[in-house]
Amino acid sequence: MFLKKYSFIKATNQTWKLYLGYFFILIGAAIVFIISNYNDEINYLKNLKAGTWALFLGLGFIILFTSFAWMCVSIKCPSCKAKLFWYAVSCRDFGDSLEWVDRFRRCPVCKANYSKVINHNI
Numbered sequence: 001m002f003l004k005k006y007s008f009i010k011a012t013n014q015t016w017k018l019y020l021g022y023f024f025i026l027i028g029a030a031i032v033f034i035i036s037n038y039n040d041e042i043n044y045l046k047n048l049k050a051g052t053w054a055l056f057l058g059l060g061f062i063i064l065f066t067s068f069a070w071m072c073v074s075i076k077c078p079s080c081k082a083k084l085f086w087y088a089v090s091c092r093d094f095g096d097s098l099e100w101v102d103r104f105r106r107c108p109v110c111k112a113n114y115s116k117v118i119n120h121n122i
């Protein structure tokens with residue numbers, strides 16, 4: 001989650017989309033997790049009506065999936081408009097995709113490179 005110095009995302013000023021997206025995904029996931037695991041431990045949750053409880057759970061899922069979908073459509077290559085976050089989660093190996101987002105330098109589709117400093121050895 002810590003962008004490499006010359007990452008494509010950083011060079012194209014899209015870091016905020018990545019962090020905002022991760023932030024809301026965490027919020028959504030936390031709501032879903034707490035609502036589904038701690039409703040007996042937390043008095044406030046215990047006293048909720050079933051409908052309200054379901055509403056909170058739904059809200060958590062909505063925040064989670066909306067943030068994810070927003071990252072997929074909004075993080076793009078300025079040259080060819082390729083959806084880069086979507087590319088990371090759909091085309092890269094699962095374990096490698098988020099790390100790849102932090103460090104890739106060239107658009108995987110059109111090969112554009114926005115890094116201000118180009119290291120010719122890499």
Ligand SMILES: [Zn+2]
Nearest residue numbers: 077080107110
């Ligand atoms: Zn591109």
